[in-house]
Amino acid sequence: MVRTIGGRAAALLAVGALLATAGCAESDRPDGDAAGTEGGGDGGTFVFAASSDPVVLDPAFASDGETFRVARQMFEGLVGTEPGTADPAPLLAESWETSDDELTYTFDLRDDVTFHDGTTFDAAAVCANFDRWYHWTGLQQNENISYYYNSLYQGFETSEDPELVGGLYDSCEVVDDQTAAVSLTRPFAGFIASLSLPAFSMQSPTAMEEYDADNISGSEDDVRFSAYGTEHPTGTGPFQFESWERGQAVTLVPYEDYWGDPAQVDEVVVQTISDGNARRQALEGGQIDGYDLVAPGDIGALEDAGFQVEDRDPFNVLYLGMNQAVPELADPRVRQAIAHAIDKDAVISQSMPEGSVAATQFMPDLVTGWSDDVETYDYDPDAARELLAEAGQSDLTVDFVYPTGVSRPYMPSPEDTFVAIRSQLEAVGITVNPVALPWSPDYLDRIQGGTDHGLHLLGWTGDYNDPDNFVGVFFGTPKNEWGFDNPELFDALAAARELPVDEQEDAYSEINDQIMEFLPGVPLASPVPSLAFAEDVQGYETSPVQDEVWNGVTVS
Secondary structure, eight states: OOOOTTTHHHHHHHHHHHHHHOOOOOOOOOOSSOBOOOOOOOOOEEEEEESSOOSOSOGGGOOSHHHHHHHHHHOBOSEEEOTTSSOEEESSEEEEEEOTTSOEEEEEEOSSOBOTTSOBOSHHHHHHHHHHHHTOOGGGGSTTTSHHIIIIIOOBSSOSSGGGBSOSEEEEEEEETTEEEEEESSOOTTHHHHTTSGGGOBOOHHHHHHTTTTOOOSTTOOGGGOHHHHHOOOOSSSEEEEEEETTTEEEEEEOTTOSSSOOSSSEEEEEEOOOHHHHHHHHHTTSOSEEESOOGGGHHHHHHTTOEEEEOOOOEEEEEEEOTTSGGGGSHHHHHHHHHHOOHHHHHHHHSOTTOEEOSSSSOTTSTTOOSSOOOOOOOHHHHHHHHHHTTOTTOEEEEEEEESOOBTTBSOHHHHHHHHHHHHHHTTOEEEEEEEEIIIIIHHHHHSOSOOSEEEEEEEOSSSOGGGTHHHHHSSOOTTTOOOOHHHHHHHHHHHTSOGGGHHHHHHHHHHHHHHHOSEEEEEEOOOEEEEOTTEEOBOOOTTOOOOGGGOEEO
């Protein structure tokens, strides 16, 4: 199955035919071992099926896996990860030093890097990116648009919201062309690891200025969809942008002046196939070379047919969120009743792959600070009914917002998960008003961009191995998703993220106990994701934090 550029049109037409007869769903990225490591580069096209379109091609305005899957091919940050691990490693920065007060990080930069538009990558470019994020205004500060900067850096130079003024970032200094010094206002133990996120990739200052990356011409505009973010994304990675057919495919080609290992294929096509069955059929029919989130029932048949299937250790958590802006859900007795009403094992057996494990807290047990002592709210329908009666909510009716047309590593089948939980809630007397929304952009905008939601399904695949990347992202500041103000929890998380790594274990263990006593939501499970490849795909190296770049992939 040799793919050539000329043969790509036929492959995409065939996939398009499948799309015409299929429904919609989505996916996220892999973890685990590589799919083959042999083979030399002989060109051709690598076609990978994603479960949804990227939201935008400017990763600074993204938080979803399908956007980041594409972004990792085009963009790079100062820091990457060691292959196959969650540990930080040099990337565009060859090394760094930290000041004694842990407030200033001095980065020594590679001197052989250019952006795809020919702009030199240097210290001025580094500072332009850090200053860009800090100077965002208006809609750019919305937590659904600048999610990671909001969650991790927690403030901007100016804002109409006093709580968003300031934050973690202080300044960036150009020491010399190849040396940049980034200063923080307070220590943050996860700072270096956080720079491996695609949201903090280095982007060409020249291209961002030329194509108005941050232009806001009216209050109704969605700042994610600038000309830069949809037509001219410009990074330093091994592939550069060629085209984006919305709802169909993103096409990338090798960057000839890439500083690292050159791409082995002539073209990469990330094809959107929202339906899981259609993705499997496209692989079996030779229209694609690989896809993510293989349905558990398909694994045996694919392996028997000679396809490569990779299971990944789960580094994720799926949860049922409860929005306390809804008065009934602000009562802890109601939240406890909902928790007791859920049989997690039954939810897993009905909607998740074999090997998925029930979650007791909002992080996997591999992460520092996971606690053995949290309140678990075991399945107990009678206790649920008693708590509802005690709260005066025996006839509770609640909106349950859930996504359609999506698969995620933490949420392989949201419709099935919703059905399982709905039946359990109704069994204890809760009337569920289902609200089904397409994932992008409607669902995330509803959950993260406003307060009009009750219960919801969401989750997280860890970006790096740091407790703040889980509980800090979820609960470090007030958020529309949760609708509560808990200064005690916010302060505890703020203090913990400033501790040295070797002092964080006890602090985060206590925080996990505090979270589960407060019970903002119900941790459900850590599902096991799988991906599948054609027999002739080699060199696809998977990552527990989904840091996968395809310059080593061959299709022979």
